Amino acid sequence: MTNKDPARLDLNIPRYDKLGDVEHGFTLTGYSLNIKGNVYGEIYSRQGRVDISGNVIQGTVTNRDGPIDIGGFISGSYIESIAGEVHVRRAENSKIRAKKVTLSEARNCTVLAEEVEIGFMQNTVVTGKHIHVRTAAQGSGISEREENLVIVEVPDVDSLLGMIAQQQALLVEVGRLLKKNLGQLQDDMARKKTLNEVARVARYFAGLRQIQKLKQSGQKINASTLNVFMLEKQKISDELLELMSLENDIKQLRDAVRTDKKKLEEGMALKSRHEQKLRDLSCRINLDILNVTGLTVVRKRIVGSDIPCLLDMTNSVQLRRELGFLGDEQDRLFNAAKGKLHWEFTPVCPL
Numbered sequence: 001m002t003n004k005d006p007a008r009l010d011l012n013i014p015r016y017d018k019l020g021d022v023e024h025g026f027t028l029t030g031y032s033l034n035i036k037g038n039v040y041g042e043i044y045s046r047q048g049r050v051d052i053s054g055n056v057i058q059g060t061v062t063n064r065d066g067p068i069d070i071g072g073f074i075s076g077s078y079i080e081s082i083a084g085e086v087h088v089r090r091a092e093n094s095k096i097r098a099k100k101v102t103l104s105e106a107r108n109c110t111v112l113a114e115e116v117e118i119g120f121m122q123n124t125v126v127t128g129k130h131i132h133v134r135t136a137a138q139g140s141g142i143s144e145r146e147e148n149l150v151i152v153e154v155p156d157v158d159s160l161l162g163m164i165a166q167q168q169a170l171l172v173e174v175g176r177l178l179k180k181n182l183g184q185l186q187d188d189m190a191r192k193k194t195l196n197e198v199a200r201v202a203r204y205f206a207g208l209r210q211i212q213k214l215k216q217s218g219q220k221i222n223a224s225t226l227n228v229f230m231l232e233k234q235k236i237s238d239e240l241l242e243l244m245s246l247e248n249d250i251k252q253l254r255d256a257v258r259t260d261k262k263k264l265e266e267g268m269a270l271k272s273r274h275e276q277k278l279r280d281l282s283c284r285i286n287l288d289i290l291n292v293t294g295l296t297v298v299r300k301r302i303v304g305s306d307i308p309c310l311l312d313m314t315n316s317v318q319l320r321r322e323l324g325f326l327g328d329e330q331d332r333l334f335n336a337a338k339g340k341l342h343w344e345f346t347p348v349c350p351l
Helices: 157-197 198-216 225-233 235-282 316-325
Strands: 008-010 016-019 027-030 033-035 043-044 048-052 061-064 068-075 080-093 094-105 109-123 125-127 130-137 150-154 285-291 298-301 332-336 339-347
Touching: 016 235, 027 298, 033 043, 043 048, 048 061, 061 157, 080 298, 130 150, 150 235, 150 285, 150 339, 157 235, 198 235, 225 235, 285 298, 298 339, 332 339
Parallel strands: 008 027, 016 033, 027 043, 033 048, 043 061, 048 068, 061 080, 068 080, 080 094, 094 109, 109 125, 109 130, 125 150, 130 285, 150 298
Antiparallel strands: 285 339, 298 332
């Protein structure tokens, strides 16, 4: 347990139960955190569950890969579990990011997830692949938004395929250079081995090692020995020059091979990410709002190779700016002020 800062507690135990509130300005970090009280500060869980029996008010709750369950309500807060689920009874003026979000009630919120279940929402922004809402209403609030906004993200297939093709071309070129450099490296190392095995070259290096040992031991080297050694060196001057050139070439080729391998790994990873992005965006989208009683707008957001998905945006300023860009009529799929909404879309994945 680390507690050098009185406003910070970092725990290395598998589970921690706290009786009482996490106060404003206090940061609690650990595993499987069970808070029997309210949260006004910050909570970070590395894994396991986060259970909060009370409310989260102007606080932050983050769980790296596990569920978050909040028994009370959240207000002015940030809740995140990218690889897990978030369950909240009531939320207002808050942002929630998770793989799956279940909310009984959401007012003036931003909900970013793959799967969203909301009982009642008002003046709320929602994005996801599977969205189910019982009631979507409109009312006054502190946010500037006067409607519910549902954002569905669809792939810019041409952009993503273009980037994938570009990466494939780069991989082919890097692979060609790597093969060429490996072949030259093998040839140079074989030539170096052949030269070192030539009898007079081998005698020279054997003599060189002997002289170095004598120098290290402090023994005097007589003139005749040095003369013989220098004569041997003169006889193989061409071979020594070639060996020096080979050593330099081999070093450069090894550096080039390392660089080529790194470029190949990075290029393959980037190509794989774009392919996975296209597959993810090509998943079937389901939107169901059973009862619309206030203006609800459904807009599309086209995601290309250089545009991140909303769920991947961790910067609040970037996210607000991106949401502000949504509003042109060409982005609007449809809207309703009453009745119900149902929409299904399955993009075609060319991979």
